[in-house]
Amino acid sequence: MWYNYVIPIVTLIVGLVAGFFIGVYYLRRQLEAMQKDPKMLQQMAKQMGYNLNNQQMNKVQAMMKNQNTNAARGKPQRRK
Numbered sequence: 001m002w003y004n005y006v007i008p009i010v011t012l013i014v015g016l017v018a019g020f021f022i023g024v025y026y027l028r029r030q031l032e033a034m035q036k037d038p039k040m041l042q043q044m045a046k047q048m049g050y051n052l053n054n055q056q057m058n059k060v061q062a063m064m065k066n067q068n069t070n071a072a073r074g075k076p077q078r079r080k
Contacts, residue, residue, distance in 0.1 A: 035064050 034040045038057055045052045045060075052060065 031064070035061060 041060060042052060
């Protein structure tokens with residue numbers, strides 16, 4: 001009888017944890033794809049209400065690339 005309560009709770013917890021990690025993996029893949037494709041970055045900026053010129057686009061790409069390399073090395077991000 002106790003398993004009628006334990007199994008759904010364990011299943012819920014496992015599903016939430018798995019969903020979280022799948023979501024993080026998907027988001028990281030999307031951000032990596034945006035770094036390589038300026039059209040995707042431009043589209044995302046337009047959805048947020050910004051219109052980026054070439055200089056701004058290059059700056060955003062460099063910032064994302066720098067952030068990604070620091071994260072891969074395990075360095076903490078510095079705030080300016």
